[in-house]
Amino acid sequence: xxxxxxxxxxxxxxxxxxxxxxxxxxxxxxxxxxxxxxxxxxxxxxxxxxxxxxxxxxxxxxxxxxxxxxxxxxxxxxxxxxxxxxxxxxxxxxxxxxxxxxxxxxxxxx
Amino acid sequence: xxxxxxxxxxxxxxxxxxxxxxxxxxxxxxxxxxxxxxxxxxxxxxxxxxxxxxxxxxxxxxxxxxxxxxxxxxxxxxxxxxxxxxxxxxxxxxxxxxxxxxxxxxxxxxxxxxxxxxxxx
Numbered sequence: 001x002x003x004x005x006x007x008x009x010x011x012x013x014x015x016x017x018x019x020x021x022x023x024x025x026x027x028x029x030x031x032x033x034x035x036x037x038x039x040x041x042x043x044x045x046x047x048x049x050x051x052x053x054x055x056x057x058x059x060x061x062x063x064x065x066x067x068x069x070x071x072x073x074x075x076x077x078x079x080x081x082x083x084x085x086x087x088x089x090x091x092x093x094x095x096x097x098x099x100x101x102x103x104x105x106x107x108x109x110x
Numbered sequence: 111x112x113x114x115x116x117x118x119x120x121x122x123x124x125x126x127x128x129x130x131x132x133x134x135x136x137x138x139x140x141x142x143x144x145x146x147x148x149x150x151x152x153x154x155x156x157x158x159x160x161x162x163x164x165x166x167x168x169x170x171x172x173x174x175x176x177x178x179x180x181x182x183x184x185x186x187x188x189x190x191x192x193x194x195x196x197x198x199x200x201x202x203x204x205x206x207x208x209x210x211x212x213x214x215x216x217x218x219x220x221x222x223x224x225x226x227x228x229x230x231x
Binding site for chain 1: 212219221223224
């Protein structure tokens with residue numbers, strides 16, 4: 001069973017930098033998983049932030065960036081703002097037209 | 111700009127089925143792939159399956175195989191997700207989204223507003 005792992009929660013100070021990660025219970029995440037990242041505030045549909053590892057979606061500020069760090073995909077937020085406080089999800093493509101979401105990270109800005 | 115508008119909230123009895131619609135506008139429906147994602151209360155997002163309407167090809171997450179059916183009506187540019195044998199654990203908000211691909215790199219680029227399905231006796 002494929003499990004995509006994310007930190008359940010993370011804290012960052014306003015103006016600080018935080019890196020959220022997205023891993024696999026077995027194996028490494030690579031660009032071939034085409035990792036994408038989504039931001040979700042309570043009661044809202046997700047918003048696409050990053051796709052294809054490191055491409056920002058239209059309108060997403062450049063303080064959001066994606067990468068592969070070691071054996072995981074990563075979402076880095078630099079200069080964190082209060083309205084960045086929400087949930088972040090990664091999705092990995094597992095081949096054969098199957099995608100798997102990570103469990104999500106609840107980001108607190110304080 | 112792709113817009114996806116979903117049908118309204120549903121309340122269903124355990125053991126019954128629910129069918130949620132997702133009407134697409136903007137762009138060309140025949141070039142779309144539509145996916146369905148759900149989110150139980152207080153939980154994370156969960157991928158359910160996808161359809162390529164022009165080819166009528168579907169793929170489902172193993173967890174939902176045999177219980178979910180995703181279809182599309184090209185004439186009305188509407189996709190549907192039907193979930194059967196409902197149980198209380200299926201209470202969730204169900205989202206449709208468009209999958210946009212550039213070569214092999216695909217992502218979910220436009221989302222519907224979500225449909226709350228409540229399963230309760």
